[in-house]
Amino acid sequence: MxxxxxxxxxxxxxxxxxxxxxxxxxxxxxxxxxxxxxxxxxxxxxxxxxxxxxxxxxxxxxxxxxxxxxxxxxxxxxxxxxxxxxxxxxxxxxxxxxxxxxxxxxxxxxxxxxxxxxxxxxxxxxxxxxxxxxxxxxxxxxxxxxxxxxxNSDQRRVLHLAAVFVNNFTNQLYRIGHEITESEGAEFDMLKPLIVETAKKIEDLSPYRAQTGPAKRHDKKTIKKHLKQLDDNNHHKAVYELLTKSIQKTHGRKKL
Amino acid sequence: MxxxxxxxxxxxxxxxxxxxxxxxxxxxxxxxxxxxxxxxxxxxxxxxxxxxxxxxxxxxxxxxxxxxxxxxxxxxxxxxxxxxxxxxxxxxxxxxxxxxxxxxxxxxxxxxxxxxxxxxxxxxxxxxxxxxxxxxxxxxxxxxxxxxxxxNSDQRRVLHLAAVFVNNFTNQLYRIGHEITESEGAEFDMLKPLIVETAKKIEDLSPYRAQTGPAKRHDKKTIKKHLKQLDDNNHHKAVYELLTKSIQKTHGRKKL
CATH class of the missing domain: 3.40.50.720 (NAD(P)-binding Rossmann-like Domain)
Structure with a gap:
């Protein structure tokens, strides 16, 4: 005991x-x-x-x-x-x-x-x-x-820092998703299965391999459309731009 | 049929x-x-x-x-x-x-x-x-x-946009968490239960109410420590700074 x-x-x-x-x-x-x-x-x-x-x-x-x-x-x-x-x-x-x-x-x-x-x-x-x-x-x-x-202490410190990214910052992305959907009378609840799936996906796949979407595809047309939709919210726009850049930094140039 | x-x-x-x-x-x-x-x-x-x-x-x-x-x-x-x-x-x-x-x-x-x-x-x-x-x-x-x-089409367009935030961008935060942990030889796998819990938490709680962490607490000391840890990666630092600002914008000033 x-x-x-x-x-x-x-x-x-x-x-x-x-x-x-x-x-x-x-x-x-x-x-x-x-x-x-x-x-x-x-x-x-x-x-x-x-x-x-x-x-x-x-x-x-x-x-x-x-x-x-x-x-x-x-x-x-x-x-x-x-x-x-x-x-x-x-x-x-x-x-x-x-x-x-x-x-x-x-x-x-x-x-x-x-x-x-x-x-x-x-x-x-x-x-x-x-x-x-x-x-x-x-x-x-x-x-x-x-x-x-x-x-060890160094590892613990980086785990704590990484936890801020995958927990606090991720939750803030959920919050932005909430704000965006509610602004048009769409239901945030519709996104919940996608949110859970996104989290579960990386149990088998690295986040690198799990990435999809317009940023990774360098789909300029869709990105432009999205930025236009965000025109009345500079703050959401800044988050969209930075994380799009981040994905493209990770995944490199589009293959021709 | x-x-x-x-x-x-x-x-x-x-x-x-x-x-x-x-x-x-x-x-x-x-x-x-x-x-x-x-x-x-x-x-x-x-x-x-x-x-x-x-x-x-x-x-x-x-x-x-x-x-x-x-x-x-x-x-x-x-x-x-x-x-x-x-x-x-x-x-x-x-x-x-x-x-x-x-x-x-x-x-x-x-x-x-x-x-x-x-x-x-x-x-x-x-x-x-x-x-x-x-x-x-x-x-x-x-x-x-x-x-x-x-x-309707407007709602669908915002759902699609919000999906980029909660799916593609969230996955990129997982990726950054991966990069940060591996850089110190810590295991990204240790974060997986936290990732799943973060996603599940908002099934009952709004993302607003589910938020925790140093940004929301305006815990300047921890934020400063984290930014210092990120000193050799300007890109991760920019993401940390912007999302910290985003959380503080959502949750307002610290109560005195």
Missing amino acids: ISVVILGAGNVATHLFRGFSLAENVSVTQWYSRNLTTVEQYKNEVDITDDLSDLKVADVYIIAVSDDAVAKLSSKLEFENRMVVHTSGSVGIYDLDKKHNRGVFYPLQSFTKGAAMDFANVPICIETVDKKSYPLLKTLAKNLGSPVQKV | ISVVILGAGNVATHLFRGFSLAENVSVTQWYSRNLTTVEQYKNEVDITDDLSDLKVADVYIIAVSDDAVAKLSSKLEFENRMVVHTSGSVGIYDLDKKHNRGVFYPLQSFTKGAAMDFANVPICIETVDKKSYPLLKTLAKNLGSPVQKV
């Missing part, structure tokens, strides 16, 4: 708490939040506290707070030589106080408040300063049912 | 042929291609021809050729007053020769050569000049198992 203390009360902390509660070989010993009301609803399931000097002994302390607060919180922990990990994609492992046995336990997924998350779809990126600690974190992730990957 | 003649031998034509072959109440009477070798492999399943003067009588003629070729092919058909539809998102219904009973049968999906397509995931956008013809096309689409929507 692995004992865990969770520190923080945001989305990641809450999803981890739910995940560990379902795990057979993990017990959450305690849940810390500086603001007790945020975790009060769980007080019948787990020991809660807002007092760092009151933290119990556990195998792993998981710091799941905002990026800026990780380092400071880790140094405020009053014990030494215990396993302390953070869950951030962009904070370095050495930002944790060196009095701890340091690690990273980064779930590569976008958590939504309220919505349940199947951890089978949440790869956990693990890094440890002391490689002897890796198996413990791996077992912890496996108990969630998650795929596990050893990922 | 609805009889159909397919004209063209590209992705859409081939997928429609497969779809209709499985449909109970549709029979494909003939398949025309100007280049017979492209459809020769189907000659035991359907009558094939490369001769427009040899076309048989059918309830519906489906022109599934490149956008530029639709108008000309429709005018070369040697009969009149029969139902002739095209399958293009961006060609007008009046581009079909007016001697025909004109319609549009636009499948809003991205077809991949070779990969099977479940037509339940392919909304068909239907438009007819003569509204009495609508039920026939609707029945045809229903026979494929597809959702059907009446869509």
